[in-house]
Amino acid sequence: MELQHPQIRAIEARFVPELAPQDVLDLGPEDPDAAATRIAAARKELSRARPRKPIVPPKYRVDDPRRRPAKNARERWTQAALITLAAADPDYASELNAVGFNQADTHEGHRLAVLVGSGGLNDADWDRAVRLCRKYMRQVGKMADSDDGS
Secondary structure, X not given: OOOOOHHHHHHXXXXXXXXXXXXXXXXXXXXXXXXXXXXXHHHHHHHXXXXXXXXXXXXXXXXXXXXXXXXXXXXXXXXHHHHHHHHHOOOOOOOOOOOOOOOOOHHHXXXXXXXXXXOOEOHHHHHHHHHHHHOOHHHHOOOOOOOXXX
């Protein structure tokens, strides 16, 4: 019988003495039927678990000739917000800590932050960045009210 998880091993070791390793968790007294139910439930849960894919930062295209620096107050606010959020999220949202980008936005946010820090964004990316950063106003402050001529 293959043991897959320390809790399953601990439950089985309690009722099958020859499986009892030295590092078994002490679960206290338990009914054998309840233990079998817990083992089955734990095995079912573990069979559905899938390891997360490793987080690999995407490739960035920095040679786009349409890129430009921020030209108005809203884009300057967005530039500061992207840099602030990316700096607060060095783990690419793999840790639940309520700072930086959320898991759905982390790759796009970091991509935009790299691009804005290395020369600017094209018009489509500026629009995308403004929409993205609006979600994070509690972390980065209120967006600029005017567009300053855009």
